[in-house]
Amino acid sequence: MSEGTVLYGVPVVESVGQVVLHPRVDQWLEIVSALKADGFCMAIDLTAVDYSAHPGRTNLPEDVDPERFEVVASFINHADGGRRVRLRVQVPEGDPSLPSLFNIFPGTEAMEREVWDLLGVAFEGHPDHTRILMPEDWIGHPLRRDFPMGRIPVQFKDSPAAQ
Amino acid sequence: MSDMATSGLDDAPSSVSDSAERIFRRDETSAVLRLSETEAAALAGNPDDPPTGDSADQRMILNMGPSHPSTHGVLRLILEMEGETVLRSKPVIGYLHTGMEKTAEDLTYLQGPTNVTRMDYAAPLFSELAFSMAVEQLLGIEVPPRATWIRMLMCELNRAASHLLFQATNGMDLGAVSMMIYGWREREEVLRFFEKVTGLRMNHNYIRPGGVAADLPDGWQEDIRRLLELIPPRLDEYDKLLTGQPIFRKRLQGVGVLTPAEALALSTTGPILRSTGYAWDLRRDQPYLAYDEVEFDVIVGTHGDAFDRYAIRLNEIRESLRIVEQIIDLMPDGDYRTQDKKVTPPPRARINESMEALIHHFKIFTEGFHVPEGETYVAVESPRGELGCYIVSDGGPKPYRMHIRGPSFVNLQTLPHLMEGGLIADGVAVVSSVDPIMGEVDR
Numbered sequence: 001m002s003e004g005t006v007l008y009g010v011p012v013v014e015s016v017g018q019v020v021l022h023p024r025v026d027q028w029l030e031i032v033s034a035l036k037a038d039g040f041c042m043a044i045d046l047t048a049v050d051y052s053a054h055p056g057r058t059n060l061p062e063d064v065d066p067e068r069f070e071v072v073a074s075f076i077n078h079a080d081g082g083r084r085v086r087l088r089v090q091v092p093e094g095d096p097s098l099p100s101l102f103n104i105f106p107g108t109e110a111m112e113r114e115v116w117d118l119l120g121v122a123f124e125g126h127p128d129h130t131r132i133l134m135p136e137d138w139i140g141h142p143l144r145r146d147f148p149m150g151r152i153p154v155q156f157k158d159s160p161a162a163q
Numbered sequence: 164m165s166d167m168a169t170s171g172l173d174d175a176p177s178s179v180s181d182s183a184e185r186i187f188r189r190d191e192t193s194a195v196l197r198l199s200e201t202e203a204a205a206l207a208g209n210p211d212d213p214p215t216g217d218s219a220d221q222r223m224i225l226n227m228g229p230s231h232p233s234t235h236g237v238l239r240l241i242l243e244m245e246g247e248t249v250l251r252s253k254p255v256i257g258y259l260h261t262g263m264e265k266t267a268e269d270l271t272y273l274q275g276p277t278n279v280t281r282m283d284y285a286a287p288l289f290s291e292l293a294f295s296m297a298v299e300q301l302l303g304i305e306v307p308p309r310a311t312w313i314r315m316l317m318c319e320l321n322r323a324a325s326h327l328l329f330q331a332t333n334g335m336d337l338g339a340v341s342m343m344i345y346g347w348r349e350r351e352e353v354l355r356f357f358e359k360v361t362g363l364r365m366n367h368n369y370i371r372p373g374g375v376a377a378d379l380p381d382g383w384q385e386d387i388r389r390l391l392e393l394i395p396p397r398l399d400e401y402d403k404l405l406t407g408q409p410i411f412r413k414r415l416q417g418v419g420v421l422t423p424a425e426a427l428a429l430s431t432t433g434p435i436l437r438s439t440g441y442a443w444d445l446r447r448d449q450p451y452l453a454y455d456e457v458e459f460d461v462i463v464g465t466h467g468d469a470f471d472r473y474a475i476r477l478n479e480i481r482e483s484l485r486i487v488e489q490i491i492d493l494m495p496d497g498d499y500r501t502q503d504k505k506v507t508p509p510p511r512a513r514i515n516e517s518m519e520a521l522i523h524h525f526k527i528f529t530e531g532f533h534v535p536e537g538e539t540y541v542a543v544e545s546p547r548g549e550l551g552c553y554i555v556s557d558g559g560p561k562p563y564r565m566h567i568r569g570p571s572f573v574n575l576q577t578l579p580h581l582m583e584g585g586l587i588a589d590g591v592a593v594v595s596s597v598d599p600i601m602g603e604v605d606r
Contacts, residue, residue: 016300016539041427045540045551045568054557059537072553074540074568082449086540106186107430109195110576118264127189128197133257133605136200142265149269150262 008034011061020086022064028089029099032075035085036104040075043105044084046112047072048091048119053145068093069121073101073108091121100126118143183428186580194583196243196251203241203253221245225587229258233336233591236601240578240590247586252579256572259605267565271531272298275562277368279552282567283603284365286325288318289545290567290603291370293552296451297541298372301534301556304506307498308453310374315452316387316490317360317369318543319483323394324353325546326476326483329598330401333473336595337414339405349397356386373507374500384491391488398480406474415470419581419593422467429580430573433548434475435597439467445544457489469596476598479546505532531560547571547598569603 005012008031010023023031032043048071051057057066067090077083091098100123101108112123113132120141123129131138140147185194198206206224228239237258243251267278275298279290292314299306306314327350334342354364359380361367369376405411421431423439436443444461446454462478464471500507508527509520526532536558542551548570555564574597581593 015537016303018539020538042430044430044432044542044549045553045566047553047566047568049555049564054563057536072538072566074551074553078443078448082445084540102189103187105430106183106428107573107576110572111430114572127193128195130199131257133260135257142262147265149265 011064013059013061015059015086018084018086020088022061023087023089025089025091025098028087029101029104031087032073032101032104035075038077039079040077040083040085042076042078043073043101043108043111044076045072045074046101046108046115048115048121048143050119050143050145052093064090067091069096069119071098071115071121096120097122097124099124102127117141120144183422183424185583186425186428191251194251194579196241196253196579198241198253200241200255222250227590229255233594235332235594235599238575238594238599238601238604240594242582242587242590244587247588249582249585249587249590252582252590254575254578256575256601256604259601261605263606264564264566267562269561271560272372272534272562273527273531275565276371277366279565279567280366280368281602282569282606283545283547283550283571283600285328285600286321286546287366288314288321288370289543289550290552291368292318293541293543293545293550293567294554294565295370295372296543297539297552297554298534300539300541301537301554302372302503302506302532303535304373304501304503306374306501308495309378309497310499310501311452312490312494313375313379313499314370315454315457316379316487316494317357317375318452319486319490320353320356320390322546323480323483323487324350324357326480327353327394329476329546330405330473330480333595333598334405336591337411339408339411342401342404345397345401345404349394352390352393356383356390359383359386371500373503374498376500378499379494387487387491391484394484395481398477401477406477412470414589414592415473415596416468417466418469418585418589419596420466420468421577421581425580426467426577429576431548431577433544433546433570433574434472434479435574435577436548437462438464438471438475440465445542445549449542451541451543456493457486459483459486469592472596472598476546533558533560534562542568545570547600547603548574567603567606569606571599571601571603572606575599575604 010021013020052068069091071089073087075085112126115121117131117134223244225242225244229237239255241253242249270278275294276291279294280287282290327346331343331346358364361369421439423441426436426439440463442461442463447461459482462475464475504523508524513520514524534556536556538555540551540553542549550570551568553566554562557563582590
């Protein structure tokens with residue numbers, strides 16, 4: 001599949017042999033419904049990436065503008081030996097939200113909660129839009145690149161600071 | 164107990180009423196209790212001041228876990244009960260969350276397996292395998308045939324060990340306490356072999372990008388043959404002890420029933436999906452490693468109940484041992500890791516002679532090897548279902564983003580639907596039959 005190919009009305013690229021579709025936010029529900037009607041019977045995975053520390057991505061099709069967040073969902077068609085497609089949708093930093101897939105694939109409920117919890121991308125129409133892994137009163141979204149990594153400072157015995 | 168649980172079935176075979184409608188409910192009729200922890204705590208009320216009034220007020224919010232012997236670690240369930248019947252429920256997770264996906268962004272690709280191996284601690288080699296295969300795909304390297312077959316051998320033994328652990332805990336949850344000891348005993352035999360090969364009983368860090376950490380020790384065939392002689396008769400003992408046992412069957416049959424359509428809607432994979440009679444196993448349907456060169460059967464159930472999930476796992480041990488037996492004869496000779504100098508450190512002897520070898524060694528262990536920019540998703544069939552690894556590389560020596568699709572995490576969503584309308588005692592059987600590993604759920 002070469003650069004510039006279109007499938008379901010959205011640009012398609014191939015990433016190490018895997019089919020990757022790049023819909024816009026407003027095409028999200030439509031294209032997932034179309035995939036389901038086409039025999040993609042299971043939403044196998046849904047996650048997101050914060051690209052703020054890696055702005056110069058080269059693997060996007062020409063007509064897709066990179067945004068800070070990208071929600072990545074994988075779907076599988078069990079017919080004819082199993083086919084997979086992956087959707088990568090660009091979600092802007094100013095309005096990090098996407099319609100929930102619950103009404104099409106209820107199995108994404110926990111995955112969408114995880115993405116909201118860890119990356120702060122909201123899912124409109126999600127039946128239980130709460131944190132799932134972090135405590136309820138946690139502030140911030142840990143998998144965002146600007147969320148600092150927790151560390152335990154090591155105090156060396158002979159360092160000047162220890163004296 | 165089984166009368167209660169089968170009442171929802173109307174005696175129809177699961178294939179007739181195969182609709183996933185009940186999964187799509189989002190209002191208060193749903194099996195999922197969609198309350199936040201604060202709301203649940205407010206409703207839970209004061210035990211010293213029990214509710215009074217008509218039957219509508221007899222509903223009770225009950226908290227089970229996170230520290231409960233039947234929750235396999237730190238799973239917490241908020242249950243809405245009417246008498247002893249579970250109406251709605253919600254699994255509350257995160258008690259074991261240590262931010263492993265965040266940690267992975269700070270570890271080189273060579274250090275990565277030490278991190279992911281701690282996710283599913285009952286089947287650590289599968290997370291290592293998914294991670295390594297994803298990295299290899301981005302690097303565009305092929306692992307030597309011997310490495311592939313060693314990976315397959317170790318993974319199938321790991322599947323057997325994981326399912327033996329399930330037999331132990333499932334037996335104990337249902338009151339067959341001696342089963343706990345038996346399952347643990349057989350698993351220990353497998354772990355002993357792992358210790359001999361990898362140096363560790365668990366969290367092996369054995370499968371690494373480029374191959375495996377060490378070759379199999381001399382005489383491994385004898386160790387495997389010993390396991391193949393030892394374990395199958397013990398599995399027949401399990402059959403005598405549990406499979407045909409009327410009390411055990413009554414506790415499991417018709418409990419926690421799922422139909423194929425419901426399982427698909429909930430993104431369920433592994434033994435839970437196969438228990439509904441839906442034959443889907445990545446080893447057969449999207450073969451990776453060399454699974455297309457060995458013979459094995461995909462075990463499926465018919466009723467989608469807790470008993471089928473038990474029986475599938477028991478028979479999957481037999482199938483895994485069948486694969487292992489074939490591997491003894493098919494194991495090729497050769498390298499156990501790729502000789503690509505950018506990925507694999509040079510042998511010790513070369514470092515003493517060659518400046519380039521020394522530099523390579525130093526670079527691999529300090530900076531790490533660089534992986535070309537790109538992203539990939541690789542899935543393997545773990546004992547609990549599809550274990551996927553999604554890696555984004557920005558061209559540096561550490562993953563830009565590493566995501567693990569944990570089968571336990573996704574399969575846990577079936578719990579409220581499996582428990583709906585059943586007794587709380589059946590809830591224990593249901594949790595046990597889903598076999599979640601909390602390390603992988605929380606990551």
